[in-house]
Amino acid sequence: MKFVMASGNLHKAEEIRATLPSDIELILQSELGVDSAEETGGTFVENALIKAKHAASVTGMPAIADDSGLCVEALDGAPGIFSARYAGTGVSDQDNVQKLLTSLEGEDHRDAFFYCVLVCLDHANDPTPLIAEARWPGTITRDQTGDGGFGYDPVFLPEGLSKTAAELSADEKNAVSHRGQALRLLSESLRERYSA
Numbered sequence: 001m002k003f004v005m006a007s008g009n010l011h012k013a014e015e016i017r018a019t020l021p022s023d024i025e026l027i028l029q030s031e032l033g034v035d036s037a038e039e040t041g042g043t044f045v046e047n048a049l050i051k052a053k054h055a056a057s058v059t060g061m062p063a064i065a066d067d068s069g070l071c072v073e074a075l076d077g078a079p080g081i082f083s084a085r086y087a088g089t090g091v092s093d094q095d096n097v098q099k100l101l102t103s104l105e106g107e108d109h110r111d112a113f114f115y116c117v118l119v120c121l122d123h124a125n126d127p128t129p130l131i132a133e134a135r136w137p138g139t140i141t142r143d144q145t146g147d148g149g150f151g152y153d154p155v156f157l158p159e160g161l162s163k164t165a166a167e168l169s170a171d172e173k174n175a176v177s178h179r180g181q182a183l184r185l186l187s188e189s190l191r192e193r194y195s196a
Contacts, residue, residue, distance in 0.1 A: 012179070111138075
């Protein structure tokens with residue numbers, strides 16, 4: 001079965017494709033010429049629904065959307081839903097990481113968590129979306145370590161681990177991350193919905 005992924009982010013797509021059931025083919029909306037939806041929601045769930053509805057409406061295909069980000073307790077949950085554009089629109093991951101480290105200068109309380117919500121719609125007006133949510137607790141390091149992953153991975157030290165998310169292999173990360181957890185939940189729901 002084919003789904004449109006309401007994203008142009010290749011890194012996210014790779015993580016999602018690695019976990020979804022093998023009979024699901026995921027096509028990035030950017031590959032279909034679909035522009036990104038404007039994320040006007042106030043929560044991760046709202047923004048994921050906006051993205052999924054937009055992709056499904058334009059393509060006529062079932063859609064899967066992800067909205068995720070980093071929430072830092074000392075910053076009252078920031079960058080939160082603005083994680084990808086924390087340092088402004090069109091900025092690099094490095095710009096966002098640098099702003100985060102600058103915002104936490106002198107701060108000893110560095111608890112944080114990554115949060116992910118995944119939404120699946122059969123069609124743009126689907127009244128019963130599948131929604132899967134998960135969080136990945138950890139702390140923000142003072143220095144960047146590792147060159148794997150993307151986004152804030154070089155400064156995120158997962159709870160119970162001795163290396164940053166950027167130092168984990170793709171398989172290690174998918175086994176414990178917020179997106180990996182949410183994907184396993186969504187995969188179960190997809191099997192239940194589409195095997196009936």
